[in-house]
Amino acid sequence: MHLLHFYLNFEKTKKMRWFAFIFMVSITSIRAQNAVSHSTERGNFYFYWGWNRAYYAPSTIHFTGNTYDFQLYDVVALDRQSPFNASLYFNPNTLTIPQYNARFGYYFNHGIQLSLGVDHMKYVMLHDQPSTLNGYIYNTGTSYDGVYVNQPFVITQDFLKFEHTDGLNYINSEIRKATVLYHSRFFEPILHLGGGVGVMVPRTNTTLLANPRYDEFHLAGYGVDGVLALQLFFFKHFFIQGETKIGFIHLPDIRTTMNRSDRASQAILYHQFNVNFGAQFSLLKKTKTTKKNPEKK
8 A cells, every 4th residue: 555655646747847948948938039139130231142033024125226116015035044053153253142141130129120221133124025016217227117907026135135135133121010829049040021123234235226235334223122021030140031023114214225315214113032041140139137135224
């Protein structure tokens, strides 16, 4: 009987210990989740670098010059992301060849960040695609001279090469709201929602109607965007961030040839997917509060 009593007490004590252990772990976990996150506090500064894929809606391109004025409708274009190669993507001399995103930002209020960045996209018009041509072309010395009234037309390479390939550069400022979804000492998923506005500085590679190739940077217009991002924050300083971005680009002043009178205009709707890697740290010193002992009388 004494042995049985001892065994039952021992088993009861062991179960109580396991219960106490599980209870303490649960309390610690709950406290960790409910603890105040410092990752979105005012004064935090961050930087990230990553890569994008972009998708463009068909658009209308309007070309004007001394001897022509015409529009091409429903022009289809793709992006041109470089195939992955470590020596290309991580070499400082070739970092800017792939389609990339670079951004730095600052939390000026709790959960509210203001950032400045560059979205380096590429826009490549497909060759030999069907379109509709409307307008006139004359005295160009090519077989395309004539008047066109909503005429079905195939865009061949000897007629037009049109690419923003170095690139479709969107230099922008964004404001985003950050919401911490879960908090622990080592890991935080954070949701970011916001939008921005900026200028477009494409380097447009164009060959039009047998004119010499033109390929120079030029301030061509502006863009606006909305962005939704999920940031996986590790060890209080490092993060991986996936983004989806929808935007509108208006390019009323695209250079197309060496002749300054030759211009093109275009409006583009795009959808962009990004993967970024970054780091964050605080620019403000954390002040520690200390308890003062009451003076002895």
